[in-house]
Amino acid sequence: MENLHIPATKETPEVRLDPGSMSFHLVGESYPENAMAFYAPIRASLQSFLEAPDSARGVQAHFNLRYFNSSSTKLIRALVGMLHQKAAAGVRVIAHWYHDPEDDMMAEFGLDLKEEFDALEFNLVASETA
Amino acid sequence: MSHQPNPAPLSIQPSRPAREIIRRSTRELLIPVPPITPAVTNEEVFRLFEDQDQLISLPVVEDGRPIGLINRHIFMESLARPFHREIYLRKSCIAFMDKRPLLIDEDTSIEELSFRVLADGSKVLADGFVVVRDGFYRGLGLAQDMLAALAHLQAEKNRLVMESIDYGSIIQRSLSRAAREGMREHLPDHFLIWEPRDVVSGDFYHFQHFGDGFLLVLFDCTGHGVPGAFMTLIMSAFLRGALDAERCRDPGALIGEINRKVKIAMGQFDEQTDPNAESHSDDGMDAAFCWFEPATRRLVYAGAHMPLMLALPGADEIVTLDGDRHGVGYATTALEQTWQNHEMTLPPDSSVYLFTDGVFDQLGGDKRIAFGKRRVRACLTEHRERPMPEQRQALLAALSAYQGDEPRKDDVSAIGLRV
Numbered sequence: 333m334e335n336l337h338i339p340a341t342k343e344t345p346e347v348r349l350d351p352g353s354m355s356f357h358l359v360g361e362s363y364p365e366n367a368m369a370f371y372a373p374i375r376a377s378l379q380s381f382l383e384a385p386d387s388a389r390g391v392q393a394h395f396n397l398r399y400f401n402s403s404s405t406k407l408i409r410a411l412v413g414m415l416h417q418k419a420a421a422g423v424r425v426i427a428h429w430y431h432d433p434e435d436d437m438m439a440e441f442g443l444d445l446k447e448e449f450d451a452l453e454f455n456l457v458a459s460e461t462a
Numbered sequence: 463m464s465h466q467p468n469p470a471p472l473s474i475q476p477s478r479p480a481r482e483i484i485r486r487s488t489r490e491l492l493i494p495v496p497p498i499t500p501a502v503t504n505e506e507v508f509r510l511f512e513d514q515d516q517l518i519s520l521p522v523v524e525d526g527r528p529i530g531l532i533n534r535h536i537f538m539e540s541l542a543r544p545f546h547r548e549i550y551l552r553k554s555c556i557a558f559m560d561k562r563p564l565l566i567d568e569d570t571s572i573e574e575l576s577f578r579v580l581a582d583g584s585k586v587l588a589d590g591f592v593v594v595r596d597g598f599y600r601g602l603g604l605a606q607d608m609l610a611a612l613a614h615l616q617a618e619k620n621r622l623v624m625e626s627i628d629y630g631s632i633i634q635r636s637l638s639r640a641a642r643e644g645m646r647e648h649l650p651d652h653f654l655i656w657e658p659r660d661v662v663s664g665d666f667y668h669f670q671h672f673g674d675g676f677l678l679v680l681f682d683c684t685g686h687g688v689p690g691a692f693m694t695l696i697m698s699a700f701l702r703g704a705l706d707a708e709r710c711r712d713p714g715a716l717i718g719e720i721n722r723k724v725k726i727a728m729g730q731f732d733e734q735t736d737p738n739a740e741s742h743s744d745d746g747m748d749a750a751f752c753w754f755e756p757a758t759r760r761l762v763y764a765g766a767h768m769p770l771m772l773a774l775p776g777a778d779e780i781v782t783l784d785g786d787r788h789g790v791g792y793a794t795t796a797l798e799q800t801w802q803n804h805e806m807t808l809p810p811d812s813s814v815y816l817f818t819d820g821v822f823d824q825l826g827g828d829k830r831i832a833f834g835k836r837r838v839r840a841c842l843t844e845h846r847e848r849p850m851p852e853q854r855q856a857l858l859a860a861l862s863a864y865q866g867d868e869p870r871k872d873d874v875s876a877i878g879l880r881v
Binding site: 399440 | 682684685744745748787789792794819822823825829830831832834835836871872
């Protein structure tokens with residue numbers, strides 16, 4: 333399993349998968365015209381990341397998103413769902429969901445995920461946007 | 463081999479295509495510059511360039527096939543070097559020619575030509591390229607003409623696409639005309655915001671009056687633009703198909719029915735849980751469905767990931783009812799998914815508001831974060847006593863001020879009514 337790093341573009345977030353620290357990062361904005369095409373390979377990479385033997389040590393996921401469109405919403409939810417499955421299988425998976433203290437939409441979405449995917453250790457992190 | 467410096471005056475000025483002429487192949491850019499043969503001396507080339515100051519490049523052809531291109535400036539500079547006149551003037555013109563000019567078959571499309579020109583680098587931009595048919599010389603082409611043709615082609619394509627989308631917008635607007643007329647007839651104080659991000663919208667609405675009440679629906683399909691608009695037509699058709707004088711009273715059941723129809727029609731099933739799933743799309747909608755009976759003042763609301771806001775007389779706070787979390791029609795939404803009805807009796811002079819997430823999620827402000835429900839509620843609180851059309855203006859003004867220079871991210875729609 334190798335490092336995966338997809339730099340951010342105007343319409344897509346930065347994606348990092350680091351097998352060394354067993355961490356996953358999704359940072360930025362997400363509104364590609366074809367969200368399915370952008371997220372399909374990320375789903376595949378996250379899948380093999382979660383299937384790697386090292387993942388038994390525990391996984392950290394960081395979601396630091398400012399904006400995503402409705403088609404990205406579905407796919408981001410699916411990524412969280414994959415983490416949830418791993419957690420449900422007994423691995424400690426910690427998800428950090430960052431939002432600006434004033435961003436009630438991002439906080440609400442995080443809260444939604446926290447309720448839906450209850451096997452995860454889900455941290456809602458209110459942090460000032462840089 | 464004939465000795466033929468061509469005396470005919472030739473115009474090698476870029477041939478500006480008339481606005482209405484759309485050039486699609488390299489043939490249409492061809493300028494029939496009379497070529498010279500290797501037997502022509504540099505002295506003759508020199509004279510040709512001197513006599514014809516429009517001549518940028520001179521093609522050299524042997525047995526009908528191009529073997530090189532002489533660039534005016536390179537030629538003149540080379541000849542000006544010390545002793546070069548003496549050495550080269552009487553020699554063959556191949557001394558200073560570019561032996562590898564870009565050769566383009568006349569049937570090459572303008573688009574492919576542009577890629578070849580780009581790949582070949584800056585030389586072609588200055589010298590032009592040689593147009594051939596089956597390897598035989600036909601003429602010269604200029605990068606400048608190619609750019610003009612490309613620009614026109616692009617403009618033409620844009621025009622066709624925009625005309626097509628503009629017409630799509632007429633179709634989409636006609637489909638909601640009955641709803642707008644119904645709202646005007648039955649809702650004395652209401653507003654409608656329907657602002658497509660790109661001409662056509664992934665947001666849509668429906669209003670229908672049935673004897674003792676009316677059904678009001680706002681929905682937001684995945685995506686925006688053309689695919690979003692496609693989805694609104696599909697959803698609209700399923701909504702109309704499922705809607706009758708009984709079902710309109712049970713918004714939750716109505717959403718469930720539409721969910722089933724969409725999933726089956728579009729084959730949208732979860733690949734994780736359904737081995738037979740073969741879905742290539744995963745599209746659906748968020749929606750708010752409201753049934754209201756004016757006589758009893760009974761409101762029934764069911765929401766699929768779309769809230770309803772209420773301004774009730776005597777209550778300071780705007781009440782937000784969150785609908786169910788599940789969207790309608792998506793692969794991951796179960797076929798038998800149900801949506802809960804929320805029922806309440808509204809006191810007279812209550813206001814009901816529906817918004818698509820394009821309103822809540824619009825980025826803006828100093829921090830570039832979402833407009834959010836909080837700001838929407840603050841705006842409603844401030845203006846709730848005013849007539850609905852004025853509230854509309856206030857909402858749009860607040861959103862626009864917040865948005866600032868940030869681009870519109872999504873379609874924006876909202877409905878407000880006082881009952």
